[in-house]
Amino acid sequence: xxxxxxxxxxxxxxxxxxxxxxxxxxxxxxxxxxxxxxxxxxxxxxxxxxxxxxxxxxxxxxxxxxxxxxxxxxxxxxxxxxxxxxxxxxxxxxxxxxxxxxxxxxxxxxxxxxxxxxxxxxxxxxxxxxxxxxxxxxxxxxxxxxxxxxxxxxxxxxxxxxxxxxxxxxxxxxxxxxxxxxxxxxxxxxxxxxxxxxxxxxxxxxxxxxxxxxxxxxxxxxxxxxxxxxxxxxxxxxxxxxxxxxxxxxxxxxxxxxxxxxxxxxxxxxxxxxxxxxxxxxxxxxxxxxxxxxxxxxxxxxxxxxxxxxxxxxxxxxxxxxxxxxxxxxxxxxxxxxxxxxxxxxxxxxxxxxxxxxxxxxxxxxxxxxxxxxxxxxxxxxxxxxxxxxxxxxxxxxxxxxxxxxxxxxxxxxxxxxxxxxxxxxxxxxxxxxxxxxxxxxxxxxxxxxxxxxxxxxxxxxxxxxxxxxxxxxxxxxxxxxxxxxxxxxxxxxxxxxxxxxxxxxxxxxxxxxxxxxxxxxxxxxxxxxxxxxxxxxxxxxxxxxxxxxxxxxxxxxxxxxxxxxxxxxxxxxxxxxxxxxxxxxxxxxxxxxxxx
RNA sequence: GGUCUGGUAGUUCAGUUGGUUAGAAUGCCGGCCUGUCACGCCGGAGGUCGCGAGUUCGAGUCUCGUCCAGACCGCCA
Numbered sequence: 001x002x003x004x005x006x007x008x009x010x011x012x013x014x015x016x017x018x019x020x021x022x023x024x025x026x027x028x029x030x031x032x033x034x035x036x037x038x039x040x041x042x043x044x045x046x047x048x049x050x051x052x053x054x055x056x057x058x059x060x061x062x063x064x065x066x067x068x069x070x071x072x073x074x075x076x077x078x079x080x081x082x083x084x085x086x087x088x089x090x091x092x093x094x095x096x097x098x099x100x101x102x103x104x105x106x107x108x109x110x111x112x113x114x115x116x117x118x119x120x121x122x123x124x125x126x127x128x129x130x131x132x133x134x135x136x137x138x139x140x141x142x143x144x145x146x147x148x149x150x151x152x153x154x155x156x157x158x159x160x161x162x163x164x165x166x167x168x169x170x171x172x173x174x175x176x177x178x179x180x181x182x183x184x185x186x187x188x189x190x191x192x193x194x195x196x197x198x199x200x201x202x203x204x205x206x207x208x209x210x211x212x213x214x215x216x217x218x219x220x221x222x223x224x225x226x227x228x229x230x231x232x233x234x235x236x237x238x239x240x241x242x243x244x245x246x247x248x249x250x251x252x253x254x255x256x257x258x259x260x261x262x263x264x265x266x267x268x269x270x271x272x273x274x275x276x277x278x279x280x281x282x283x284x285x286x287x288x289x290x291x292x293x294x295x296x297x298x299x300x301x302x303x304x305x306x307x308x309x310x311x312x313x314x315x316x317x318x319x320x321x322x323x324x325x326x327x328x329x330x331x332x333x334x335x336x337x338x339x340x341x342x343x344x345x346x347x348x349x350x351x352x353x354x355x356x357x358x359x360x361x362x363x364x365x366x367x368x369x370x371x372x373x374x375x376x377x378x379x380x381x382x383x384x385x386x387x388x389x390x391x392x393x394x395x396x397x398x399x400x401x402x403x404x405x406x407x408x409x410x411x412x413x414x415x416x417x418x419x420x421x422x423x424x425x426x427x428x429x430x431x432x433x434x435x436x437x438x439x440x441x442x443x444x445x446x447x448x449x450x451x452x453x454x455x456x457x458x459x460x461x462x463x464x465x466x467x468x469x470x471x472x473x474x475x476x477x478x479x480x481x482x483x484x485x486x487x488x489x490x491x492x493x494x495x496x497x498x499x500x501x502x503x504x505x506x507x508x509x510x511x512x513x514x515x516x517x518x519x520x521x522x523x524x525x526x527x528x529x530x531x532x533x534x535x536x537x538x539x540x541x542x543x544x545x546x547x548x549x550x551x552x553x554x555x556x557x558x559x560x561x562x563x564x565x566x567x568x569x570x571x572x573x574x575x576x577x578x579x580x581x582x583x584x585x586x587x588x589x590x591x592x593x594x595x596x597x
Numbered sequence: 598g599g600u601c602u603g604g605u606a607g608u609u610c611a612g613u614u615g616g617u618u619a620g621a622a623u624g625c626c627g628g629c630c631u632g633u634c635a636c637g638c639c640g641g642a643g644g645u646c647g648c649g650a651g652u653u654c655g656a657g658u659c660u661c662g663u664c665c666a667g668a669c670c671g672c673c674a
Contacts, residue, residue, distance in 0.1 A: 029636055031630060031633060035633095036633050049632085082632045115635090174673080342601085
């Protein structure tokens with residue numbers, strides 16, 4: 001028997017017991033006459049003691065142990081004379097009788113501790129060592145507990161988890177597909193699912209009126225800290241529901257997770273904020289509502305005073321930074337630099353200091369009188385001591401920039417309480433989105449999203465104004481999930497494809513199976529999918545989803561541990577009737593040979 | 598596709614105006630140490646300054662290219 005107990009469970013109540021433990025050597029501290037070894041496993045750390053007087057040979061053997069050796073010991077649980085109350089096992093230690101080295105270890109390239117000295121790159125390359133660290137393990141344990149709670153809760157609500165295929169069909173809408181060549185069907189390819197979208201709708205047609213699945217999805221797009229090429233969704237679909245039934249149902253799931261995992265009770269119903277309002281007030285379709293600082297329109301108060309920048313701008317708005325009237329020139333310059341970064345992309349920033357004394361100091365004093373500025377302050381709800389920050393330009397981009405500036409000020413002023421959770425639903429997204437490059441409309445959510453009946457007539461006059469029965473769950477400025485009520489009849493679906501510029505033939509070829517299914521009694525239905533990795537990251541307090549995933553990929557989509565993707569053998573290519581373009585292959589070769597070992 | 602930041606000891610980083618032998622901490626190795634738990638003290642080893650060109654009497658430092666990593670924009674729901 002390798003062990004009678006784990007390294008996390010022994011305490012003062014086990015004193016006197018004879019035990020066997022197995023684990024990794026976290027650290028050993030030799031003191032000449034005696035040696036202490038911290039033995040670690042998944043469950044915790046237990047201190048082992050070796051005494052030179054008691055057993056010199058054994059103690060000398062213990063002193064030779066290196067970090068991360070795997071050992072097995074037997075010994076007696078004893079109360080410590082010097083207790084360490086920082087550890088759950090800190091009141092006891094093991095007086096070791098026998099020591100057996102199960103496996104030695106090379107010196108690890110970084111320290112296996114909560115505060116590791118390893119950088120990201122190294123940690124990813126040796127992920128199996130990184131996963132030994134408590135902080136990382138704890139994230140995976142959180143992820144596991146959340147998955148269990150989700151399954152239990154949804155199962156209790158009569159949802160059934162159904163697996164859907166991974167080798168499916170490429171579709172033209174949405175993200176790029178990962179494709180898989182088919183050996184048995186030369187020249188043809190499967191695609192990996194961007195989500196099980198069509199299958200869950202078919203399950204609704206099949207009468208599984210409440211479906212869910214915790215499922216891997218794949219998108220071949222450029223990555224970010226919160227985006228991986230393969231990621232996990234909590235994919236859900238329900239029949240016989242309208243939008244509000246569905247939002248209520250999944251508020252239930254969200255509240256359950258907050259309660260069971262975080263011990264947080266969310267008493268209020270989640271606000272349902274129209275997309276337009278989110279953009280107008282927060283400059284974002286995923287507003288962080290932990291703090292106010294809403295965007296206020298100033299256009300009408302700025303006109304006709306000879307300030308060309310504002311007069312010629314389509315949009316002039318600002319935010320109020322409470323208590324920041326004493327900002328120095330340097331601080332204001334920093335903010336100006338921030339909004340002028342190419343990623344934000346504005347030409348400049350106008351500030352108005354509403355001084356404690358009631359006077360104004362602004363970068364546009366030349367054009368606007370104190371009375372004018374007072375009107376601005378009134379319109380924006382600014383009080384003496386506050387700083388008004390104003391941007392002008394084209395509506396859409398300037399709103400987004402103000403939204404970014406608002407978040408930056410929120411960070412600077414510590415307005416984002418990491419312990420506060422402000423979930424809300426953003427609703428009424430536009431159904432369609434115009435794309436300048438291809439000169440056509442695209443489905444903003446996806447082509448199966450149901451428009452509002454009362455907006456249907458706009459299809460012909462102003463398709464961009466048609467609102468969709470689509471919604472996102474946003475928590476603290478993070479988009480946690482999104483979904484929609486679906487189209488369930490063939491005519492409307494066809495109309496949608498028409499507006500997306502699909503010919504009948506194309507639509508039939510790509511989605512014929514779904515349209516066909518709709519002819520056989522499709523129930524009204526709708527669904528939602530949550531980004532599981534992001535939800536775990538939110539609960540774990542992480543900005544990146546990488547450490548919620550056991551084996552993540554880097555920002556180029558590479559797994560630096562197994563070094564994938566990689567080229568494949570010529571025979572494999574031939575079997576698949578594939579040929580790699582030579583000039584492309586050269587590029588790959590220089591990239592691979594140039595990589596650090 | 599683009600912007601920005603970084604790459605120096607096993608690791609995390611510092612390195613001044615371009616100037617003698619490239620430093621610190623930590624880890625590692627050796628010695629001392631019987632109550633440590635971030636143990637302590639003493640000593641030691643450890644460097645292709647990512648790679649390649651260029652400028653210069655002289656490059657870790659300046660220029661160009663390139664590779665790698667990270668963040669962001671585009672992209673993606």
